[in-house]
Amino acid sequence: MxxxxxxxxxxxxxxxxxxVYPLITAILYVVFPLTEDWFIxxxxxxxxxxxxxIMIWGLIPGVQRAFGGFINVRAGRPGE
Known part of the structure; x- marks a missing residue:
């Protein structure tokens, strides 16, 4: 069981x-040079x-698929 x-x-x-950290960093490196004169x-x-x-259709499903065993811990473990 x-x-x-x-x-x-x-x-x-x-x-x-x-x-998210490397994702937003990469996006900023791409977008900032293209939008130099734009307001923030x-x-x-x-x-x-x-x-x-990217988060909804890529990152989050990827994290859940790759790390499902790490994210879904056995119930009753102390400290969780």
């Missing part, structure tokens, strides 16, 4: 952060939808 698992938000958040609100208007789309 398999033990029930529980979703670990701290582990998931840590893995998403590890993916105009840049974020381009960056935010791009970032959210």
């Amino acid at each position: 398999t033990q029930p698992t529980r979703f670990s938000r701290p582990r998931f958040a840590l893995l998403v952060l590890a993916g 609100w105009q840049r974020t208007l381009v960056i935010a939808p791009l970032m959210v789309s």
Whole structure:
């Protein structure tokens, strides 16, 4: 019989952060030279939808698929 698992938000958040940091850095390196004369609100208007789309359809499913066993810990483990 398999033990029930529980979703670990701290582990998931840590893995998403590890993916988001290089992702936003790469996006900024691409977008900033193309938008030198733009106001910051105009840049974020381009960056935010791009970032959210990549996270929703790429990063988050990838993290869940690759690290499912790490994110879904066995229920009842102390410290989780």
